[in-house]
Amino acid sequence: MNKFIYLLLLPIFGFGQLNIDRAQDLIKKNQFEQAEQILVEYVNGNPNDIQATELLGDAYGHQKKWDEAIEQYKKLVESSPQNANYHYKYGGVLGMKSLSVSKLKALGIIGDVKASFLKAAELDPEHVDVRWALVELYMQLPGIIGGSKSKSLKYASELENLSPVDGYLAKGYIHEYDKEPELAEKYYMQALKIGGSVTCFEKLTSFYENQNEPLKAIGNLEKAYRKHNRNAMHYQIGKVCADYNIQLEKGERCLKAFIKNHSVKDGVPLEWGYFRLAQIRKNKLDKPGALKWINKALATKVDFEQAEEEKAKILAL
Missing domain, CATH: 1.25.40 (Serine Threonine Protein Phosphatase 5, Tetratricopeptide repeat)
Structure with a gap:
C-alpha cells in the first residue's frame, strides 16, 4: 500500500520540482516576472514549500517589489527562526523598503532591519554578507x-x-x-x-x-586589464577619459576595442560605448563625429535619456 501511494504521488512531486527548477533557471536569466508567475501559482498550492517561498521572495526582490518580498521572507523567518540567511534576506528587503518611503516611516523600519542583521550574524559567525550589511x-x-x-x-x-x-x-x-x-x-x-x-x-x-583622481583611476584600470583581460575594462577606461576630458586618444581606442569585442558577458550595453565615443568627439569639438556616435546610441536604444541630453549638448556646439 505504501509503495502504491508513493507511486501515485511521484508525478505530483516531480511536477512541483519541475516548476522550481524552471523558476530557478528564469531567475538566473534575469527573467524575474516570468519566474514570479510560475512561483505564485505554485506557492499558493504549496504554502509550506520553503524552497519555493524563498525563490518567490527572490523574484519579488529583484523586481523591487519590497512589500511582497518582505511577506515571503517573513514566512521563512517564522518557519525557520534559526536560519541565518532568512534573517539576512528579510533584513535586506526591509532595508530597501526603508529607502523607498519617507524618513519618518523609515525610522519605524530601521530597528527591524538592524535586529534581523544582528540575528543573522549571531546565528552564523561565518556569514560574510551580513557582516558587510552591518558595516554599511x-x-x-x-x-x-x-x-x-x-x-x-x-x-x-x-x-x-x-x-x-x-x-x-x-x-x-x-x-x-x-x-x-x-x-x-x-x-x-x-x-x-x-x-x-x-x-x-x-x-x-x-x-x-x-x-x-582620473589618472590614477586609468592607471589602475590598465593594470586590471593586464591581469584579467576583461573587455569591459576597455569601456571603463574610455568612460574615465570621456568624463574627465583627458587622454582622449587612449579613451577612443579603448572604446572602439570594447565595441569590436562586445558581448553580453561584458555587463555594459553596447549603446554606452557609442555614448562615450560621442562624448569624446564632443570634447574634441568634432560635432559631426559626435553626432554620428550619439545617433548610433539612440538607434540602438530609442529611449536612451542620457543620450538625448548629450545630443542636445552636441547640437549646441
Missing part, C-alpha cells in the same frame, strides 16, 4: 538612531578574520565614507595586493574617481 548600516545611519563607526569597524574586523580581502575592502569603505582618503587608499591597496580580483580593482578605481 552602521556607517550610513545617523548617530542619533544607532549609527556608529566603531561598530562598523568591529564588523569589518570580523570580516577580516573570515576573509582578509573583505576585511580590507570594508575598512577602505569605512574610511572613504568618513572622508579619510589616505587610510581608505591604504586598505583598498592592501585588498588588491592580497586579492587581485576584479572587485578589488573596481573598488580602488571607484575610490580614485570619487577622489577626482
